[in-house]
Amino acid sequence: MPETIKADICVIGAGSGGLSVAAGAVQMGAKVVLLEGGKMGGDCLNYGCVPSKALIAAAAQAHAMTAGETLGVSPVTPKVDYAAAMEHVRQTIETIAPVDSQERFEGLGVRVIREWGRFVSDREVQAGPYAIRARRFVIATGSSPMVPAIPGLEDVPYLTNETLFGLREKPAHLLIIGGGPIGIEMAQAHRRLGCEVTVIEGETALGRDDPEAAALVLEKLRAEGVRIVEGAKAQKVSGGSDGITVETGQGAFTGSHLLVAVGRKVNTDRLDLHKAGVETDGGVVVGDNLRSTNRRIYAVGDAAGRQQFTHVAGYHAGVVVRALLFGLPAKAKDAHLPRATYTDPELAQVGLTEAEARTEYGGRLEVVRTDYAENDRAIATGRTTGFVKVMIVGGRPVGATLVGAEAGDLAATWSLVIANRLKMSAVSAMVAPYPTLAELNKRAAGAYFSPKLFDNPSVKRVVGLVQRLLP
Incomplete structure (x- = not known):
């Protein structure tokens, strides 16, 4: 018993x-x-967030050696030890594991x-x-x-996020079925570690995200040599240890390894x-x-x-x-929940995208934005690609889209604001250390208030009257 x-x-x-x-x-x-x-520790510790970010960090270090010319540092070709990078992943998991x-x-x-x-x-x-x-x-x-029912897939040695981090031999050419966050993150990381990479996406890569923001990420990956094929639904998979071929309506693609990243x-x-x-x-x-x-x-x-x-x-x-x-009444809300894709540039979203907000609020919606190229810290560090875009209704943000360096960290401010139903004035009142990327959020608030103050004839009349009355 x-x-x-x-x-x-x-x-x-x-x-x-x-x-x-x-x-x-x-x-x-x-x-x-x-x-x-x-x-x-579940998926996050063992197969997801922790190992993927550890591998991304190794890839970023390799990429930095090739990208310093504009800062006066001669680029060199990094010597990548893929097994050692994966050992860093393992050690990262082991370091965090005692907490769980x-x-x-x-x-x-x-x-x-x-x-x-x-x-x-x-x-x-x-x-x-x-x-x-x-x-x-x-x-x-x-x-x-999720493993899709693609003919032939069950007969080839494919990878998922649960097996990818067990690799020690660097893939010569990694095929990735799926252009969502996991697929795109691992595509850039493996390309930076010296692999050929092809992403095969049946619809639109990063299709859940703001199209303008996603386009900046995909443009960067393509510039680094990642091949991204959209509208190419996988129809058949064949091959084995000597090579794997994925057949699509846009042709066949052959690589040494296959990662399936189509969802969960x-x-x-x-x-x-x-x-x-x-x-x-x-x-x-x-x-x-x-x-x-x-x-x-x-x-x-x-x-x-x-x-x-x-x-x-x-x-x-x-x-x-x-x-x-x-025994207290408690409800889970979704409006303030952030998400981030840890590519370079990072892509983050809090609340509604612009398209979602326009559908829900129509003409009541106001949209403001500020570009990384206008931020002094971004200019100083050579990381000027990206923007912060905020969707506002009645003075309160209902969504924020961020793409650029450390976008995931910057998104936390907008989660706080939306969670507590704060107005843009609260962000405007914030003082960020200078020079930091955090000033982008304050500048977005400035972009909301500037037209209301500087382009408002009534404000100018009041200021003029006050100036005449002051002693």
């Missing part, structure tokens, strides 16, 4: 969202059981069970030799690479959610309170079927913890 464990909260999945729920709940007095059949480890969470008081969980009723989960009965459950199972699917298959009365639709069907169709069961992060980002999972965890521990 299985051992029965009773808990206040059972968390299924030890990725960003699950770990945040478990840590917050146990430290505030709840009895918590955490189930994880795979690696602690079983030992740390057991030290906090969490009962960690390294088994896959599945529901056997509306309030009980089976995990190996254990039966867990909890007052509340949180599904935080994340997502996995939520990990719910093994949970037997139907036995718990939980409806699914791609992910777990939840309301804004992240509660499923079973009032005892919540979902966070990718499992909630919304935006698939680590920081969103962490945000969801905070929403759920307030509800689980204090």
Whole structure:
């Protein structure tokens, strides 16, 4: 007979969202059981955000050696040790891993069970030799690479983000099916590390993003030698260890390695959610309170079927913890959630794009922008490609698009502003150190107010009157 464990909260999945729920709940007095059949830390630590950014850093270092001529530094051809770059990736994961480890969470008081969980009723989960009965459950199972049904794909040695970082031999020519953020990031990184790279995209590369901003990123990649073929749906894959060919309506492309990066699917298959009365639709069907169709069961992060980002999972965890521990009404909002693609230049979005805002607000929308070329720090460092564009309704931002150096960092300001329903005057009142890229955000606010002040006859009349009246 299985051992029965009773808990206040059972968390299924030890990725960003699950770990945040478990840590917050146990430290505030709840009895918590955490189930994880795979690696602690989930996709982000082991296969996603952490390893990809570590590899991007290695690639950026290599590229810097070739790009200093305008700053008076003679370019040289870097000697890239691909295996050593991947070793840097491994060491980065190992350095961060203790924060997400079983030992740390057991030290906090969490009962960690390294088994896959599945529901056997509306309030009980089976995990190996254990039966867990909890007052509340949180599904935080994340997502996995989606593998499309392309004829022949199952017969070739293809890569996904879960296997890419295990490589030690540098690909001579990396084919990438998928021109979304993962595909584009890895395309630029591998090109900078000395690989030939071809991106095969069935529709439009970076198609979710602002077209003007995405065009700057794609232009940079093409200038660096990445071949990006759009409108080329993969129809057949063939080959083996001596070469892989992807056939499309725009011709066939042959390379040494193939990376499949066409999106992700939520990990719910093994949970037997139907036995718990939980409806699914791609992910777990939840309301804004992240509660499923079973009032005892919540979902966070990718499992909630919304935006698939680590920081969103962490945000969801905070929403759920307030509800689980204090019984407070709490809702997850999407308007202020940022996303970023860590190419060079970086591409970031908070809230609505210009096209989305025009559809929603029509003539009420105002759009302002400022260019990196007008920022003194960008000029000094030779990083003048890019812009900040802000969508505004009634004086309040509803979206911001940023493309350029450190765009992901700059986006945080707009998340703060939108989350707290601040007006552009709050950004205008900000004082950024000089010279920094952060001044771009303040300059965008200036672009909003300048016409209202400097091109306004009424303002000029008032100023003239005041000047005449002053002693």
